[in-house]
Amino acid sequence: MPKNYLTIALPKGKLLTDSVALLTEAGLDCRSVENDSRKLLFDLPGSEARIIICRPTDIPTYVEQGAADIGFVGKDTVIEQNKDVAELVDLKFGYCRFVVAMPEENLPQKLPDGLYDLSVLNHKRAATKFPRVAQLFFNEHGMQVTPIKLHGNIELAPRVGLAEMIVDIVSTGKTLRENKLAEVAQILEATSRMIANRVSYRVKYERIQGLAEKIRVLVQ
Structure with a gap:
């Protein structure tokens, strides 16, 4: 995979639609992601990224362990799981x-x-x-x-x-x-938050921080 290739963990259920819409606004081609599909992994054409669909309570684990570079997950789960991840953006949905x-x-x-x-x-x-x-x-x-x-x-x-x-x-x-x-x-x-794996955040800083800044502007 290219050095800046991103794996993004998104939650199953009602938060998936809002998450995909936000990533699309941020410039990622998410047309292949189907909310009602049984598929759990979607490559994003032309984006050097893929989306994996997880149970919300599992997303901090995927991100902490490096199976995903970033994830969208509720602050409630972030606090309860207490995983070693970087919290980057308040996404303002999923209140x-x-x-x-x-x-x-x-x-x-x-x-x-x-x-x-x-x-x-x-x-x-x-x-x-x-x-x-x-x-x-x-x-x-x-x-x-x-x-x-x-x-x-x-x-x-x-x-x-x-x-x-x-x-x-x-x-x-x-x-x-x-x-x-x-x-x-x-x-x-x-509310939902954008979190990142700490090693990925250092190694892929420009890619992850650039996406975080785009999303921060969009949700203001």
């Missing part, structure tokens, strides 16, 4: 929020500033797909909370006594309301 939520009938009292009194959650359990994010948040508040790692149906945990609360990502909050849960604290907001 979501990390929140702490509890059953509506068990909400803590509110403090004078209007926020919920989270101290009652000390020494409790939090069901989550993101145990590192949860642990960091509660540690910052001087609280000991036990994260319980689940892979799905997080909202069920407080209803069956597995945990007193959940830590999860939300966009509209509809799923919380349908399961009679209410947000008691916001942890952080997250």
Whole structure:
């Protein structure tokens, strides 16, 4: 492969369309990339680049290990995975929020500033797909909370006594309301990011930084 050849890891699912559109605007010929295809690798004609399609949670690993030079992935995954990658650009799409939520009938009292009194959650359990994010948040508040790692149906945990609360990502909050849960604290907001393998970023600096600058201008 040419020295500046790029392998770009993009996420399966709803973020793929936005990612491909942005790369196309940045000058890469992505016409061969099909959102509903079973193919996982697409060569980009005339671009000295290829796209590989991965599960979002796997993209930081592909990038850290050098199987991909760059990747597009949610900030939530970047924080949770804690891989050794370079974060280059906030892509401004794929918005979501990390929140702490509890059953509506068990909400803590509110403090004078209007926020919920989270101290009652000390020494409790939090069901989550993101145990590192949860642990960091509660540690910052001087609280000991036990994260319980689940892979799905997080909202069920407080209803069956597995945990007193959940830590999860939300966009509209509809799923919380349908399961009679209410947000008691916001942890952080997250959008998709462009990340790079640290060695690739040094060796292919002009190519990767040039693409990053084009994308940064496009998303402003």
